[in-house]
Amino acid sequence: MxxxxxxxxxxxxxxxxxxxxxxxxxxxxxxxxxxxxxxxxxxxxxxxxxxxxxxxxxxxxxxxxxxxxxxxxxxxxxxxxxxxxxxxxxxxxxxxxxxxxxxxxxxxxxxxxxxxxxLDDPLQPIPEFPEDGAPGYRRIFQFYEEWKTSPLRVMENSFDNSHFSFVHKANFGLFDQPAPAGYEFRETHYGFEAETRVPIRNPEESYRITGTREPITQRHLINRYYLPFSRRFGCMYPDSGIHHIIYNCATPMEDGRLMLVQWLYRNDGEEQCSTQELIDWDAAITAEDRDILEATDYDACVDTRRRVELHMPSDKPGLVIRRQLLGLLEAHGESEVFLSH
Ligand code: FES
Ligand SMILES: [Fe+2]
Incomplete structure (x- = not known):
């Protein structure tokens, strides 16, 4: 795109x-x-x-x-x-x-x-992120870096839990459990909300992040997509009650280049996990995403009829993102430039 x-x-x-x-x-x-x-x-x-x-x-x-x-x-x-x-x-x-x-x-x-x-008169206000300023939450700027890919690729990846077992296998991904749990899906005026529960590896290095010492723990995710290129990674660890809520804007600079803006809300304090630990923890995971996303074709078409993914329940969020983006373009008399992929 x-x-x-x-x-x-x-x-x-x-x-x-x-x-x-x-x-x-x-x-x-x-x-x-x-x-x-x-x-x-x-x-x-x-x-x-x-x-x-x-x-x-x-x-x-x-x-x-x-x-x-x-x-x-x-x-x-x-x-x-x-x-x-x-x-x-x-x-x-x-x-x-x-x-x-x-x-x-x-x-x-x-x-x-x-x-x-x-740049032009906005169709909607800046999305509301309810954790900001809410009692008990701290806000942490995590990073801000240029990626050579498209914001569509970043949005698709954000809701694609089937990459955990591969891209993040050295971290939290369970390589021997590649089939992701399904999402409960709710379309909204800003995009959609997608809820799921994901088992993850919890090695000793992540005890302070997850707040638990269980070798396998769970993420309860309530993720949100905000048209066109923002998302919430709403991660709660039920074993500890810790919330780890990330917001990203994949700000489109020009074709094939974006600024990945990422910040975090946690409902704990420095004694549980320091600001620097939280920055370093997610930087390492996100570097894995960046590496694979920069290896994709940033300009592949957003055709909702894409042949393979249509048959994959785990790819539903990506399909909905593309359908909603196409709907937005068509509502304003535009269309995606389809390529021969
Ligand atoms: S004041 Fe002369 S170029 Fe700006
Ligand atoms: Fe990832």
């Missing part, structure tokens, strides 16, 4: 950058092929604009935030406010600003500690 060829994808919110990244000044980010600059106003709110000065086309991400709280171009110092309007031309002492001197600004807001952007 070529994300830059589907204009409706511009009408969703994506997590682009941790807000803390903007403390160092304006930052570049490519979203759906659009080169943006993000910066932070003195009141702490983020701004997203096209990364081109309207004077001599310098990237505004090379600039700085001025004393007046505007973004200033690093070439000749022209300043733009949060709407993208040019408000100062230092070379022009009379203060005259040519009509139309401006840069396009985009929808931008902070949520969950990240700067989120929608």
């Amino acid at each position: 070529l994300v830059t060829k589907q204009p409706v994808l511009r009408r969703f919110w994506y997590a682009l950058l941790p807000m803390t990244a903007l403390d160092a000044g304006p930052q570049p980010f490519t979203l759906l092929g659009e080169a943006l600059v993000l910066w932070k106003r003195p009141d702490g709110t983020p701004v997203a604009m096209r990364d081109r000065c309207c004077h001599r086309t310098a990237k505004l991400s090379k600039g700085f935030v001025s004393e007046d709280g505007n973004i200033a171009c690093g070439y000749h110092g022209w300043e733009y406010d949060c709407t993208g309007t040019c408000v100062k031309i230092p070379q022009n002492p009379a203060g005259m600003i040519p009509p139309g001197a401006s840069v396009q600004a985009f929808h931008c807001q902070e949520k969950y500690g990240y700067a989120w952007v929608a």
